[in-house]
Amino acid sequence: MVKLFITLFCLISFSNLYAQKSISVKGNVKTEDGKGLAKASVSLYYIGLSDTLKTTTNEKGNYTFGNVQKRKTMIIISYVGYKKYADLHDYTEVTGDEINNDIVMTVGDNMLETVTIESSKIQIKEDTVSYKIDSTMFRKNDNVEEVLKRLPGVEVDKDGKVTAQGKEVTKVKVNGKEFFGGDVKTATRQLDADMVDRIQIIDDYGDQSAFTGVKDGDPTKTLNIQLKKDRNKGVFGNSTAGIGTDDRYLASLSLNKFNNAQQISFTGNLNNTNASTFDFSRIPGGANGAIASTMRSFGGGNFGNNDGIATTKSFGVNYRDDWSKKISVNGSYSFSRKSTFIESDVFQEFPKKNIDSSIFNNQATNNNSLGDNHRFSFNVEYRIDSFNYIKFNPGFTLRKQNDDNLTDFNYFYAKGFSFNSGSNKSNSVSNTPNFTGSLLYNRRFQKKGRTLSVNLTGGQSATDSDDDIYNTSLFYFNGLPASRTLFQNVIQDNNNHNYGVSASFNEQLSKKRSLEFNYAFNKRFVGNDRETFDVITGQPKLIDAQTNIFENIYTTNRFGANFRTTLKKYNYSIGLAVQPATIQNNSFTGTKLKLQQNIVNYFPVVRFAYNFSKSKSFNLNYNGNTNQPTVLQLQATPDFSNTQNIIFGNPDLRPEFTNTLSMRYNNFNFISGDVFFGNISASFVRDKIVNDVKIGTTRGALQETRYLNTNGYFNVNAFYTVSKPIKSRKYVFNYGGSVNFNNNISFLNSEKNTGKNWLLTQRFSMDYKIKKWLETNVGVSYNLNDVTNTLSANTNIKGWNFTNSSRLFFKHDFILSYDVTKSLNQGFSNNVTFNPLIINGSLEKQIFKNKNASVKLQAFDLLNENTNIGRTVSPLDASITDTRTNRLQRYFMLSFVYRFNKFKGASSGGPGMQGMPGGGRGEVRMMGM
Numbered sequence: 001m002v003k004l005f006i007t008l009f010c011l012i013s014f015s016n017l018y019a020q021k022s023i024s025v026k027g028n029v030k031t032e033d034g035k036g037l038a039k040a041s042v043s044l045y046y047i048g049l050s051d052t053l054k055t056t057t058n059e060k061g062n063y064t065f066g067n068v069q070k071r072k073t074m075i076i077i078s079y080v081g082y083k084k085y086a087d088l089h090d091y092t093e094v095t096g097d098e099i100n101n102d103i104v105m106t107v108g109d110n111m112l113e114t115v116t117i118e119s120s121k122i123q124i125k126e127d128t129v130s131y132k133i134d135s136t137m138f139r140k141n142d143n144v145e146e147v148l149k150r151l152p153g154v155e156v157d158k159d160g161k162v163t164a165q166g167k168e169v170t171k172v173k174v175n176g177k178e179f180f181g182g183d184v185k186t187a188t189r190q191l192d193a194d195m196v197d198r199i200q201i202i203d204d205y206g207d208q209s210a211f212t213g214v215k216d217g218d219p220t221k222t223l224n225i226q227l228k229k230d231r232n233k234g235v236f237g238n239s240t241a242g243i244g245t246d247d248r249y250l251a252s253l254s255l256n257k258f259n260n261a262q263q264i265s266f267t268g269n270l271n272n273t274n275a276s277t278f279d280f281s282r283i284p285g286g287a288n289g290a291i292a293s294t295m296r297s298f299g300g301g302n303f304g305n306n307d308g309i310a311t312t313k314s315f316g317v318n319y320r321d322d323w324s325k326k327i328s329v330n331g332s333y334s335f336s337r338k339s340t341f342i343e344s345d346v347f348q349e350f351p352k353k354n355i356d357s358s359i360f361n362n363q364a365t366n367n368n369s370l371g372d373n374h375r376f377s378f379n380v381e382y383r384i385d386s387f388n389y390i391k392f393n394p395g396f397t398l399r400k401q402n403d404d405n406l407t408d409f410n411y412f413y414a415k416g417f418s419f420n421s422g423s424n425k426s427n428s429v430s431n432t433p434n435f436t437g438s439l440l441y442n443r444r445f446q447k448k449g450r451t452l453s454v455n456l457t458g459g460q461s462a463t464d465s466d467d468d469i470y471n472t473s474l475f476y477f478n479g480l481p482a483s484r485t486l487f488q489n490v491i492q493d494n495n496n497h498n499y500g501v502s503a504s505f506n507e508q509l510s511k512k513r514s515l516e517f518n519y520a521f522n523k524r525f526v527g528n529d530r531e532t533f534d535v536i537t538g539q540p541k542l543i544d545a546q547t548n549i550f551e552n553i554y555t556t557n558r559f560g561a562n563f564r565t566t567l568k569k570y571n572y573s574i575g576l577a578v579q580p581a582t583i584q585n586n587s588f589t590g591t592k593l594k595l596q597q598n599i600v601n602y603f604p605v606v607r608f609a610y611n612f613s614k615s616k617s618f619n620l621n622y623n624g625n626t627n628q629p630t631v632l633q634l635q636a637t638p639d640f641s642n643t644q645n646i647i648f649g650n651p652d653l654r655p656e657f658t659n660t661l662s663m664r665y666n667n668f669n670f671i672s673g674d675v676f677f678g679n680i681s682a683s684f685v686r687d688k689i690v691n692d693v694k695i696g697t698t699r700g701a702l703q704e705t706r707y708l709n710t711n712g713y714f715n716v717n718a719f720y721t722v723s724k725p726i727k728s729r730k731y732v733f734n735y736g737g738s739v740n741f742n743n744n745i746s747f748l749n750s751e752k753n754t755g756k757n758w759l760l761t762q763r764f765s766m767d768y769k770i771k772k773w774l775e776t777n778v779g780v781s782y783n784l785n786d787v788t789n790t791l792s793a794n795t796n797i798k799g800w801n802f803t804n805s806s807r808l809f810f811k812h813d814f815i816l817s818y819d820v821t822k823s824l825n826q827g828f829s830n831n832v833t834f835n836p837l838i839i840n841g842s843l844e845k846q847i848f849k850n851k852n853a854s855v856k857l858q859a860f861d862l863l864n865e866n867t868n869i870g871r872t873v874s875p876l877d878a879s880i881t882d883t884r885t886n887r888l889q890r891y892f893m894l895s896f897v898y899r900f901n902k903f904k905g906a907s908s909g910g911p912g913m914q915g916m917p918g919g920g921r922g923e924v925r926m927m928g929m
Contacts, residue, residue: 023091025065027100029057029077036061037105040079047072047088070094082107122152122668122675124617126609127203127219129153129165129666129677138193139775139807140851141899144225145188147196150767152668152675152723152734154201159276159306160185162223164201165664165677166719166738169221171204175232176224180265180318181332181377181395183279184223190254190267192901195231200224207391208455211442212504214516214562214573215607218623218660232260234903242895244858248273250895261322263330268315274306274888277314278334280373280397307868307885308342308367331378342367344885350695350703350792358414359695365407374398387444394437403428409644422473424642430465449508458499465492471643486643489533489540494631498524513565516575520558527551528631532640544589548637550651553584554628562605569612575605581626585651587636593651601626601657615668620661627656629689633707650707657686678720688713692747708747712754716741730769734779737762753791760784765803776806785827785871787880795880797827797871813846815854828871828882836865853898864890 025044029037042063044053049071057063070091077085082105091098123130137150149156155163162169162184171182180186203219235257242250250271257264269277316334323329346363375397382390404427411420436459443452467490474483500522508514532546562575583597603624610618632639635649662681668674687709694704721736737760744755765779785797805819818841825835842858860866866889872881 022067022069023094024097025068025089025091025100026097027063027075028102029061029063029079030102030104032104032106037079037082040077040105043076044068045074045076047074068098075100077103077105079105123614124666124668125611125614126617126619127205127215129201131199131201133193133196133199135194139809140194141846141854142193143189144191144193144196144199145185147193147199148188151199153677153721156188160189162188164221164223165666165679165721166717167221169201169223171220171222173222173224174263175227177320177328177330178332178377178379179225180267180278180316180334181375182222183334185279186267186277186316186334187225188223190256190265191225191227192236192899195227195236196225197228198226200226207440208453208502208504211389211453212451212506212516214504214506214518214564215621218625227258231903232258234258234901236899236901236903238897238899240895240897242856242858242893244273244893245891248891248893250275250893252277261320261328263318263320265318266316270313272309272311273891273893274308274310274312276306276310276312276336276338278316278336278373278375280334280336280375280399307344307887308340309886309888310338310340313337326383328381329379332376334373334375336373337371338373339368339370342369342885344883346881346883348879348881350879359411360414361409361411363407363409365405367406368404370402372398372400387446389440389442391440392437393440395435397432397434399430399432399434401428401430401432411644420473420475420644422471422475424644425470426467428465428467430463432461432463434461435459447508449506449514451504451506453504455502456499457501458497460495460497462496463492463494465490465494467492473643484643485536486640487534487536488543488640489535491531491533493529495527495529496525498522512567513563516562516564518558518560518562518577520556522554522556524554524628525551526553526631526634528635530635530637546637546640547589548635549588550635551584551586551588552631552634552651553586554581554655555584556581556626560605570608570610572609573605573607576602577605577624578602579626581655583654585634587651589637593636595651597652597654599654603659612667617664617666619664621663622659622661624657624659627658627689629653629655629707633689644703646704648704648706653689653707654687654709656688656709659684659686673723673725675723676720678718680716680718682714682716684714686711688745690746692750694749710745710747710752712743712745714743732767732769734765734767735763748791751791753789755787755789757788758784758786760786773809774806776804779803792880795827795871797825799826800824813851815842815844815846817842817844825869828869834865834867834869834884836867837863838866839863852900853896856895856897858893858895859890860888860893861890866890 027042029040029042031037036057036059038057038059038061040057040061040063042055042057044065046052046069053065053068055063055065068091070093072088072090072092075085075087075089085103085105087103089098089100121132131151133147138147145156145160148154148162153165157163169184172179172184172187173182174187174191200223202222202224203215204222205215205219209215235255237253237255239254240250240252242248244250250273252269252271253267255266267277269275314334314336316332318330318332320330321328342365344365344367346361346365348361348363350359350361375395377395378393380390380392382392384390405425407424409420409422409424410418412418437457439456441454445451467488469486469488469490471486471488472484474481476482500520502518502520504516504518506514506516528551529549530547532543533540534543535541556579558577558579560575560577562573564573565571579601581599581601583595583599585593585595587593601624604622606620606622608618608620612618629650632647633649633653634651636651637649639647639649660681660683662679664679665676666678667676688711689707690710690713692706692708694706717738717740719736719738721734723732723734725732739761740757740759742755742757742759744757746753746755761781761783763779763781765777767775767777769775779801780803781801783797783799783801786795788794800823802822802824803820806817808816810816818839820840821836821838823836823838828834839862840858840860841862842856844854844856846854866887868883868885868887870883870885872883
């Protein structure tokens with residue numbers, strides 16, 4: 001009896017407990033005239049879960065959900081011919097039955113509207129931010145670049161450079177494979193927006209890291225474009241032909257054939273409108289570094305940020321295929337010939353301390369350049385079996401450059417007295433081939449979690465240059481006027497090669513913990529042969545004092561170990577690395593020195609990642625890395641190519657060692673659509689390579705520059721962006737900015753100079769969209785560049801930019817587009833200050849049944865005010881330089897554009913947001929995307 005009583009008590013208690021955790025939800029759906037709407041689809045979504053309850057209304061319009069969890073939910077109701085209804089409900093504190101208010105449906109388009117309420121619209125997981133792309137994010141005929149402009153935390157400038165979470169995206173992939181050698185602009189402008197299923201922004205630590213899971217060093221930003229399944233088989237492309245005023249012209253062609261794993265693409269371009277197809281700054285098969293500086297430009301908005309006027313001819317091919325189930329390949333070849341004319345005016349101020357008076361320089365420069373660039377890259381992936389994998393990645397670049405430069409200069413004191421004036425003429429012809437390659441081997445063992453990864457790298461490069469330098473100057477030496485004429489021929493043969501190996505062995509200690517051991521060996525050889533000839537008499541004569549043949553050998557060994565813990569919500573890695581290094585400098589001219597340095601660096605490796613959910617994460621990283629001095633900084637013989645600034649290298653320079661600590665927090669609220677991205681990082685550099693500048697030397701030159709190592713340099717950088725959509729993304733408010741502080745160190749006339757540089761950018765913008773006929777963006781940004789030097793005058797530059805860009809869609813398939821930018825600049829010298837108003841516009845008429853062709857009339861820089869002004873506050877010599885540079889100005893162009901695509905298995909309709917009155921599908925948007 002006692003057991004029976006206890007059993008009955010437990011059953012009753014459990015029944016009551018279960019009843020308290022679930023409720024019933026009821027409601028009624030009506031038409032606008034008050035009648036019940038039968039057979040309407042009703043869905044109940046649990047916020048934060050993937051579970052969904054579905055039902056339909058009865059003949060009276062009633063619906064009921066039983067056993068509903070006491071959570072926050074969303075009710076979605078849809079019916080053909082009516083606008084969708086969506087509403088949030090909080091049943092957390094509800095007991096018993098919950099009766100929702102009557103829901104009145106309003107008549108909408110006679111098409112079945114769609115609604116997507118899912119947390120995967122934006123997913124944030126450690127090193128990857130993933131955006132789900134749908135038809136509300138682009139118009140018909142838009143490319144991927146237009147989609148990127150609408151993604152929170154992503155910015156695209158007028159030249160197509162993509163920045164994500166405050167850092168430039170340097171590589172692109174399509175379906176996880178490189179496209180045109182990873183060239184970002186080529187992919188974003190060649191692929192159509194309606195082909196894209198998802199876009200990912202990835203912190204890329206390299207292929208070896210992706211396999212081992214151990215992330216070390218400074219990652220690069222990689223863009224991965226994931227295509228829709230029905231857009232992986234077909235033919236597509238576009239062509240453009242345009243002719244304009246001032247003899248402007250443009251012709252381009254893009255052809256693509258995709259057959260699932262096989263992809264073949266071709267692109268070609270011919271123009272004199274400053275349009276650039278490829279980015280040749282990336283080196284295939286190797287890592288690409290970034291150069292930070294304190295230069296800040298506050299130019300006006302325009303239709304391109306390229307200085308000068310350029311004519312470009314380019315073409316490229318891309319190939320990808322699976323040769324078998326085990327072997328896949330992808331590769332590309334790109335070529336560009338570009339001629340550029342740049343005209344600039346410079347006003348420069350040098351520090352007053354330790355010299356009699358402030359020194360100023362007015363300088364005018366004309367530069368004509370012609371460059372040929374070749375780039376070839378190839379990848380072979382061999383999946384031997386489920387345990388073994390090999391990837392071979394060779395690459396080659398070749399750059400041929402011919403530059404003609406003319407500079408007129410005038411150095412004078414504050415009272416206007418000129419003490420050094422003249423001109424520099426130079427012609428430089430150079431040839432720079434570069435070979436790189438890597439071979440990666442990954443091995444998984446029978447024991448779970450045990451892996452081995454070995455990566456071999458190598459490269460060889462050379463620079464052959466022949467420079468003719470002609471310099472004339474009139475200067476004062478010991479109070480007396482003197483003139484000097486130099487005519488030099490400098491022949492330089494620079495040969496470099498490097499090779500290395502890195503290995504990582506991972507052992508699983510338990511289900512959640514592992515131990516990783518790593519080793520890396522790298523050797524870099526730099527050989528430089530520089531000969532300078534005096535040809536002022538017409539007969540070349542070798543100048544021994546300016547001739548230098550030397551080699552630099554830099555060898556490192558790195559040993560490290562990392563302990564890693566991986567849990568459901570968070571993971572962390574703690575390790576220690578030691579890096580002994582040897583530097584050898586051998587000079588074969590002059591005193592024929594042989595120097596050797598031995599250096600040992602120790603640094604911890606720390607990484608912590610906490611994933612609050614699929615849409616919220618926090619990351620903390622610490623890493624250390626070295627940076628080698630350049631050839632110019634190492635060679636001891638003087639460089640007289642610019643007689644106003646003679647440069648002496650220092651063969652005793654040590655590599656810089658940088659310690660970097662960074663933190664990042666990302667949050668996406670998939671109910672409200674609010675997005676926040678924020679990060680902060682700090683870098684401290686030991687043995688920073690800085691300039692040692694002597695102003696007013698006895699050689700008649702304005703300055704001499706040497707190099708040395710010092711400590712005290714550090715940098716702090718913070719970035720954030722906030723995006724808030726309201727009224728189903730009819731309005732989207734974006735606010736963000738960055739703050740950067742540099743503590744720079746330099747030496748002036750043997751005295752230490754500390755430059756404190758604040759770079760501040762704040763911006764606000766709003767997107768407004770009337771779905772059928774208007775989309776517009778208005779914005780304002782504020783820039784500040786504030787510098788305080790201990791040995792020179794301070795500077796404070798401010799700039800405001802006001803922008804508005806719109807697209808208006810009219811009947812009969814007319815599209816009017818424009819963008820306007822007004823800049824207000826303060827703090828520049830009087831001779832370069834400029835506050836341009838840049839207005840660009842176009843009128844387009846779409847033709848043919850499928851609107852796949854258009855005739856477009858474009859107007860660029862209507863007020864003829866496009867120019868670039870910038871201020872450089874040099875951390876090297878504490879000088880302040882204001883520059884005004886020419887850019888392409890007002891012209892008009894009439895062009896014809898034809899687009900074609902044919903995909904197997906794709907639906908016949910275009911994207912839902914067609915942009916024409918009466919077209920498109922309606923949509924209820926409760927998401928940030």
